[in-house]
Amino acid sequence: MAKVSIGLRGWRFDEDEVFTDEGEFRPLDEVPDDTRRRLIRLTYLQGKPCDACYLIHGEAEKKRCNEAELVYGEPMEEVLLCADHEADFLYWFREAGGSAHRETEAFRDEFHEWFASGERAPEGYGGLEHVDTDVDALPTPPDPDELNRRLNESHGGTRKRIDLRTGEITYEEWNGGDEDDEETTDDLGDVDLGQDYPTK
Known part of the structure; x- marks a missing residue:
């Protein structure tokens, strides 16, 4: 099984765990936990x-x-x-x-x-020999928005959120809209919203 670095050299991933036969990134739910955590962390380290x-x-x-x-x-x-x-x-x-x-x-x-x-x-201490067949072709991990989109495909009713610093994934209820669309209400006590109040 071939190994590949993604974004930064050093961490090595099994190609079959990360990429489909067509060379696309696998859905995150199909990626083993440790590999997924490293991929998510890489988006923060880039x-x-x-x-x-x-x-x-x-x-x-x-x-x-x-x-x-x-x-x-x-x-x-x-x-x-x-x-x-x-x-x-x-x-x-x-x-x-x-x-x-x-x-x-x-x-x-x-x-x-x-x-x-x-x-x-x-002086002269040797490093590692990195074999790069094509440095410019080093794959880049999906950006954070793309990671979230992929992670939430086909998960109606709940949404997964990624903490890019830690790689942790949490779940929350979701109505399918943007966070800003959620209805919020404040307790206004006895305030009559139809009443004109003095400004001074």
Whole structure:
């Protein structure tokens, strides 16, 4: 079974779990839970800055940060990296004790602390060899609106909502209209709406 990265390199997906035979994204209800959670999380991570760049430049100089190209770790504790800082992360993970934090809530924070203290990979430390047959053809996950539309197809009476930060899916009653169309009433007490009231 072939593996493919979507949106960012790093997380690998089984093509058969994500795509139909025609090459379209499968309906989310047909995608295994962990894969679905990662796909949903990717829609939030697209376009975010590299964590290492951000630690160097800070919020005030955020525009100087490279856009993330890689993602490592588990959803919600992932590390985002540009190609320039991948070797630093891999050195931390392989040689500086980072692997001890794999799949823990401290994973991202531990790397951030190590990097922020000035630690770096030695000069010439090798990264991973990424084999890209066609970088421009790297599939992009559906945008949030499209994800919600697909998730709610054929679910009359209820609507699924996606939290793009966590990947969690919740259900709520739905009348088929927009949220703004829902009728709301306020308790106005003894106010007579037909009465003219002074403005001063």
